[in-house]
Amino acid sequence: GAVVSQHPSRVICKSGTSVKIECRSLDFQATTMFWYRQFPKKSLMLMATSNEGSKATYEQGVEKDKFLINHASLTLSTLTVTSAHPEDSSFYICSASPGPSPNWVVLQYFGPGTRLTVL
Amino acid sequence: GENVEQHPSTLSVQEGDSAVIKCTYSDSASNYFPWYKQELGKRPQLIIDIRSNVGEKKDQRIAVTLNKTAKHFSLHITETQPEDSAVYFCAASTGNQFYFGTGTSLTVIP
Numbered sequence: 090g091a092v093v094s095q096h097p098s099r100v101i102c103k104s105g106t107s108v109k110i111e112c113r114s115l116d117f118q119a120t121t122m123f124w125y126r127q128f129p130k131k132s133l134m135l136m137a138t139s140n141e142g143s144k145a146t147y148e149q150g151v152e153k154d155k156f157l158i159n160h161a162s163l164t165l166s167t168l169t170v171t172s173a174h175p176e177d178s179s180f181y182i183c184s185a186s187p188g189p190s191p192n193w194v195v196l197q198y199f200g201p202g203t204r205l206t207v208l
Numbered sequence: 209g210e211n212v213e214q215h216p217s218t219l220s221v222q223e224g225d226s227a228v229i230k231c232t233y234s235d236s237a238s239n240y241f242p243w244y245k246q247e248l249g250k251r252p253q254l255i256i257d258i259r260s261n262v263g264e265k266k267d268q269r270i271a272v273t274l275n276k277t278a279k280h281f282s283l284h285i286t287e288t289q290p291e292d293s294a295v296y297f298c299a300a301s302t303g304n305q306f307y308f309g310t311g312t313s314l315t316v317i318p
Contacts, residue, residue, distance in 0.1 A: 123305070123306065125308075130295075130311075130313070131310070131311070132214075132297060132308045132309060132310045132311045133252065133297065133308045134308075135305060135306065135307060135308070138305050148209075149209070180249075182251060182252075184306075196254075197306060199251040199252050199253075200251060201250070201251050202249075202250075202251055
């Protein structure tokens with residue numbers, strides 16, 4: 090099946106620093122990648138949708154200057170949390186989609202997630 | 209944008225009983241409704257999905273029903289087992305984006 094990797098799995102950083110999270114589709118080309126944020130015992134909150142080669146579409150309330158998303162190739166998207174603060178501590182999950190299936194359904198495959206802790 | 213609501217937030221059932229989780233959505237353009245199971249600290253795993261041109265779909269002990277007119281869909285798990293204990297999320301998609309429900313923490317009591 091489709092495999093999506095995410096790196097790093099855990100990261101601890103100091104307040105004010107920037108952190109980059111990578112999301113890779115290993116065995117398929119991902120035309121679209123999604124970035125989610127999940128608080129403990131809470132649902133997945135869509136942060137942004139990125140299509141390869143174009144600017145990401147951010148959800149309302151998500152600061153695009155703080156959460157920089159780059160989708161430079163069909164297998165790689167990155168999320169950079171700039172000037173991280175303790176309130177940015179969360180579980181960040183990416184998902185990748187190969188595009189509409191033959192039945193016109195857009196499937197998504199999740200990465201394993203990245204636990205970010207900002208001290 | 210789409211608004212997905214999910215109920216209940218927590219659900220405890222005895223092993224062997226059935227569990228039902230319900231979701232409603234607001235965007236009539238949504239045409240794909242997956243359900244995910246997430247174990248603690250792990251990625252969500254797709255367990256079943258349904259498209260808007262289908263009213264019901266079943267896969268062994270799991271079934272999903274969709275009422276397009278009322279804009280609600282439900283997950284049914286029969287003969288529950290302890291390994292079914294997890295958080296379950298519904299989602300609605302128009303094909304471009306996915307919006308998740310708030311999750312249901314299911315506990316199956318042996």
